[in-house]
Amino acid sequence: MQATLALEDGRVFRGKGYGAKGECYGEVVFNTSITGYQEIFTDPSYCGQIVVLTNPEIGNYGTNAEDNEATRPYIEGLIVREFSRVSSNWRSSQVAEEYLEQFKIPVLAEIDSRALVRHLRDHGVMRGVVSTLETDADKLVAKARGIPKMDGTDLAKVVSTKSTYVWETGERSHLPDEVVGFKDEPARFHVVAYDYGIKQNILRKLRGEGCKVTVVPAQTLAEDVLALKPDGVFLSNGPGDPEPCAYAVDNIRRLMGRQPIFGICLGHQLTGIALGGKTFKLKFGHHGGNHPVKQLHSGKIEITAHNHNFAVDPDSLPQSEVELTHIDLNDGTLEGLRHRNLPLFCVQYHPEASPGPHDSHYLFKDFVKMMEEWKG
Amino acid sequence: MPKRTDISKILIIGSGPIIIGQSAEFDYSGTQACKALKAEGFEVVLANSNPATIMTDPEIADRTYIEPLTREYLEEIIRVERELSPGAGFAILPTVGGQTALNLAIELSDGAVLEKYGVQLIGANVAAIKKAEDRLYFKDAMQKIGLDVPKSALVNNLKDGLEFAGKIGFPVIVRPSFTLGGSGGGIAYNREELLEVLARGLDFSPVHEALIEESVLGWKEYELEVMRDVKDNVIIICSIENFDPMGVHTGDSITVAPAQTLSDREYQAMRDAAIAVIREIGVETGGSNIQFGIHPGTGRMVVIEMNPRVSRSSALASKATGFPIAKIAAKLAVGYTLDEIPNDITRKTPACFEPTLDYVVVKIPKWQFEKFPGADENLGPQMKSMGEVMAIGRTFKEALLKGVRALDTGKKVGSEKIEPKILTQRLVTPHPERLSYVRYALRQGHTVKQLAKMTSIDPWFLYQLKEINDMQLELEKHPMESIPTEVLREAKRMGFSDGRLAGVWRLDGKGAQEKVRHLRKKHGVTPVYKRVDTCAAEFESFTPYLYSTYEEEDEAAPTDKKKIIILGSGPNRIGQGIEFDYCCCHAAFALRDDGYETIMINCNPETVSTDYDTSDRLYFEPLTLEDVFAICEHEASAGAPVGVIVQFGGQTPLNLALPLKASGVNIIGTSPESIDLAEDRKRFGKLLDELEIPQAPGAMAASVEEAIEGAKRVGFPVLVRPSYVLGGRAMVIAYDEEMVVRYMKEAVEYSQDRPVLIDHFLEDAIEVDVDALSDGKDVVIGGIMQHIEEAGIHSGDSSCVLPAVDIPERLLKRMREYTFKLARALKVVGLMNIQFAIPRASVLESSTPLGGSETHPHTDRDGDKVYVIEVNPRASRTVPFVSKATGIPMAKIAARLMTGRKLREFLPEFIERRADLDTGRCYHVKSPVFPWNKFPGVDTVLGPEMKSTGEVMGVADTFGEAFAKAQTAAGQKLPTQGTLFISVTDHDKPNVTEVSRKFVDMGFKLVATAGTADVLEGAGMTVERVYKVKEGRPNAVDLIKGERIHLIVNTPHGVDPWFDEQAIRRAAVMARIPTITTLSAARAAAEGIAFLQRGEVRVQALQQLHAERTVRGQSG
């Protein structure tokens, strides 16, 4: 099956189509993680984006029931160099291609994906179309230009849960339980998590640290959150531009100081705005599992998982209230902050990893500590 | 954290001679460490006995000691260095010299040497080294941090071993403590095997200790390369997955980077474990290699081992990712943290990150069992390969096929000998040919499932092989003329070589590949070049470290600078080792200084030549006509002049010289025609006749009859071999017709244009190696090296001494004269090597002991003949040795001559005085090192076929000391007292007394066989008589086994004794008793022992020795 990618600037790549027949539209971004394609497929933060994976061999270990970050894939489309027709791994329950086909996600493979990545690096992320139906370049480019821009769109409320639910299960080892006996600790804290597109591993981590988690829709009012009598509030990751999510910013403002707050990714950006800061769009974003992030107070480095196109401008933040806690060593962008007097901290990157290194798991412990102290 | 200021002097310990399990990778890492520390302003002192390395070049360290790597010599080096700078902060970096350096560091610390001289270890401390290297400590440590390991017990005797094996059940793995490359390790499937394997294992362990371990055969095997800094930042540089499952040493496995069949959860669990391990073991700074096994069915993960140092795998990881582990490790060792060190390739980002790959890397080992008949060719926990190739492709399939063609086996894919009868065995039991058998099995219709079951290779890998097989079948459907462009492109994207396509279309002989090339061009299917950049293109890359692939975009637009392409030597192998890489690097260094853009092509990940800052551009590509020509074309496309150097990389590039030239490539230096002429028996013979230079009578044969006839004509004994070989592959001395016939029938492949060569074998002749420089007009001789073993023992396997010690001046003169004549006749531009043989008769009057004064008349008798054995108008194995001895960088000068510069610019005085390069006051002895301990049961006799894997150099004021040093460095412990067993052939008998007396005078007892004993008693010496092996008991072997003998002089001759003595040699190797096979070597040993008896340990730095001579016109 022949497939074509057309970018809004007119560049076209032709290759083979896998997965679903059809067409998909979105902002084309690249991710440099070597492992974890299944987690990437199912990360709601990728809503509205077509993902290019720089690892040329994708699908090798298939897909399984445990490694999903959501109940379905959120990427609009997938672009790779080589897409494995078979899977080989003791945990694999389905070949990657079948999995994507089942959810109608088209795959473009066997193109010069490195050339595409270099193009995006030099010219910035841009809108694109992957089609297995249309081959005419001009038509496709026109379609690409017709796609609504990511900047200014609120996707959080699109992907957010429509109803409140409680999350019960903690982290599981990838080994069968008979190899490692495992059971969850009894929950000691109650966390209300705003779902702007939350990854399940965040929920697993929180539960693993002894928190019962109530997940609420993105637009839930601060009052309704407080009514749930939480010990802390969590602000999740999510897709799209933080700027238009005024409702979220407003709720965060009203929760600040009244509850310990921990935010990740979009949650961090929204907090930044709530604190009076500004966000801006990065040329081609950070998407990968190898970014060095420095803890400013200790000087220690964490290798971290990233997935963001926007960032908070540190100079826009009120120095008096806000302490910058983490920066990215590759480009110096802000990766974490805390409030000087209120129980509030957040990071731009993904301590829950999945996929990615586990160096930053400590942040979940910090959150629990913060809740303990708040409880007194 | 900034650089440490409490240290100012750092001693780096190298890894010594090239042996199986410790190859060029430690020259690469050691050189990087030296350069990095020197650049940081430290005073760098280097100790390494291997002269063929770049790291022992005088400019790499401040003081370089080419001395034996033993506790005694290192202590002396430390003493001297301490004396030179009493107050200085003095440290040793033991983590870049392999197992050798680690073990020495332990010895120095246990021997309180470090304390005594106030020296500290940096990189890894003693506690950490012991914890990692002692397999039992290590396992305890692992369990302490909750990691799983195979069940095991440490034993120091057979009984305990059997008992434990009984408990855990067979098979079991036996792994001696403190050995490298798994020496002495093995798998035992039953009690009998265990007795044998364990006995050997205990014997190999310096501490007589071995681990008996639960088998995890067939599990998936992985390696992670980890780095840690003083602030406890830890990063993973690379994950490596072994294609061959657990049970085959990683050094003998095909390996793949990055890991291909692990999900993120599984990979991160391994990453967490690796980080926990390096912390627990306590490697403060630097790199470590950690190996894991994973059960393919349950995912159970066990830790196999950790190497607390840079390793073969870290060299591979550096080349695979572009992250220079050794260089960074050195900087970490002196206090820097990862975030303070920039990433050379991206410049903007720090070294504190984890490289990500947008290509696949495959490493394939190269074995050479053909050189060791009788060796066990099955692969196991003990490494047996000599070298390796690495290939980069955008997919596993492409990388694998590039790797296969990079192996330079001379065989076409598909033309391997396959014996269907043993198919199952070959699939089940790991073996060098397994890949070919898998290919065959797929062709026969075996399914991936079946193969996975038999081989335990991961089905994903097997499926890739199946896709390759499917493509092969697809191709066979299309005649060349009507091949659809899409299919052709697909095949090339998959990595199919033009050669293999030519095979599909039954094109052979000259020009076959060219035909395919033209076809590709017609279809517009040509390669592009992409960069290795550590970051999958996320950031711009500033180092042109390149690989070819069949994609859309090219990232290697050639510059408009005048350029020189240097062809490397490919995988390390016997006869084509690190010496050639040394020459290639020197060409790159010199020509860069001369303002050329230097471009390296090589596929050997272990080497300095494939370090991205050795040359201006690095193409990590197979050295085949297709790949090399494509690069030449690409580089020429900008219009700037391009010259190609083929004479530095050994035989591999030489084989490409003519076809490249035919395709219009500009080969610089000695013309390919001259090189060819020197290789071509007929034409070269004619040339020698014209020049009136004698050569052993020779003949050529393309049939058994011709061979017999030829042998008779030139006279027995004869030396028979195929044409065009390096390191004397498949070469034998035939004493009679019957042997010639057997050889022709079994040993070689020959044809009309590749006939078998037959020479009269010059018995009892001294062999001499001569290296020379020439610009076509002027010639300077670099060195005349006298071999210690006689002609008939391959030049690469013979010890040699520079300057020559007892060759009469008139014969030296003659060799010079011949060398000059030949250099001019062959219009040599660059390097030339000649081997001569001088019948002992010519020297006999002067056969005073080596080194002794010589007196004899200047008459020109027929006995004065000097025969030419061979002429190599190219770099030779001895170039680095001569360069270190003379202080003149011959390879650099040679490279410059090839660009048109003249010898007079560099060595005018030597030309005027017609003098050889100056070797100063010292004697320099080069001695070979052999892999016998890896191939138990193989006959250790030396002959015209090269067997040694590496070499060492001994430098001293007297020949005796230099020889003793070289022997010590090579691991040959000459005894200083005890009993000498001596048995020589009749024509050695006249000279045997004089040697034996030396030993008697030194206090040795003599044991001899009848004939020899008669002579010695006749000369009034007391001798104990012993039977020959066949005569009866007790015989020599009994005495050896009874540990009554400490040194053996045994000069075999003629076919019968040659085989008769095998038993003695084998017993000797087992008992680790030095065996000397020539009288000249016996004399040398006598002088060496005389020195050892004085018990002096003296060292000298290379830089001092060089400074002593007024080195004229040295440049670069």
Ligand SMILES: Nc1ncnc2c1ncn2[C@@H]1O[C@H](COP(=O)(O)OP(=O)(O)O)[C@@H](O)[C@H]1O
């Ligand atoms: N318990 C085991 N069962 C099966 N194979 C093993 C076991 N332990 C090691 N091996 C194999 O032996 C090889 C060498 O063992 P290793 O511990 O790495 O020693 P070395 O120091 O020589 O690298 C490994 O690469 C692995 O393939």
Ligand SMILES: Nc1ncnc2c1ncn2[C@@H]1O[C@H](COP(=O)(O)OP(=O)(O)O)[C@@H](O)[C@H]1O
């Ligand atoms: N005619 C000969 N008489 C005695 N020894 C010989 C003769 N020819 C070759 N040899 C021995 O064989 C060795 C290898 O032969 P050579 O021609 O140098 O092959 P290679 O190309 O492997 O160096 C030589 O180093 C020498 O010791």
Ligand SMILES: [Mg+2]
């Ligand atoms: Mg190992």
Ligand SMILES: [Mg+2]
């Ligand atoms: Mg030779």
